[in-house]
Amino acid sequence: MSPPPPVQIQVTHRFKASAERVFDAWLDPEKVRHFLFTTRATPLVRTEIDARVGGTFHLSDLRDGEEVEHTGKYLELDRPRRLVFTFAVPKYSEVYDVVTVDIAPLDSGCEVTLTHQMSPGFEQYHEGTRKEWGRLLGNLDALLGGDSRFVAHG
Template sequence: MVRRLDASPQRVFEAWLDPQVARHWLFTSPISEHNITEIDARVGGAWRITDRREGVAYTGIGEYLEIAPPRRIVFTFAMPQFSPAYDRIDVEIEPDGGASVLTVTQHGLPPDFNEATEAGWNLMFDTLAAWLARD
């Protein structure tokens, strides 16, 4: 998925790794009742996001495989309550004038989940764009 964001690559990069920013958009939704975001932003570091919606807690977990500021982040992603499988997420951030082009690739996703996953990422990217526009 590709999205142009009206923010510098550095700001977009930090939005993925700063728990105080990520908690507002990454693996959360507008109907979130409570969110706990833990990020150990280093290669080999773990991340965990628990987001409570309509009384149900959803938890995503993973590990950072690559962190190359401000252009690239690679991490694993799983939701153990649904599946023991881990996907790999590649995040690429390229400058585009005063903005950035964000490219996110999710590896390992079963084809029947593509449409719902794309809708989820689009919702998160919309929220990220609004968050970045606040400043």
């Protein structure tokens, strides 16, 4: 019997910003602070990024006065077309997922397809995770001065 397949979530978003600007924002601690894993209710209080293959990131938000870390390791960085990294929130799970950000340049701007592979057994988080990635890509678009054109996939 083969193991169950990972749960895959895919979200696509079109940006007016160039592929280079979108790619660079994922690795810029000052920009990340304003779009990734953050809301008005849970601002990032720590943003540490070692932007190289094998490097790690540590981002923390505040929830009810407690610092909650989001962490991962960069597996692939191919500017401006692709980022691949592991991702976990150790407070809630020690399991690391894999997130792939594919960036396709367009005549005007670019299109991002984000694929999040979750471990089997996390199916109940599929819809919430899909919506959250869509929200985060919209945050990035707003930060870069665009408008939000978000398309979610299964």
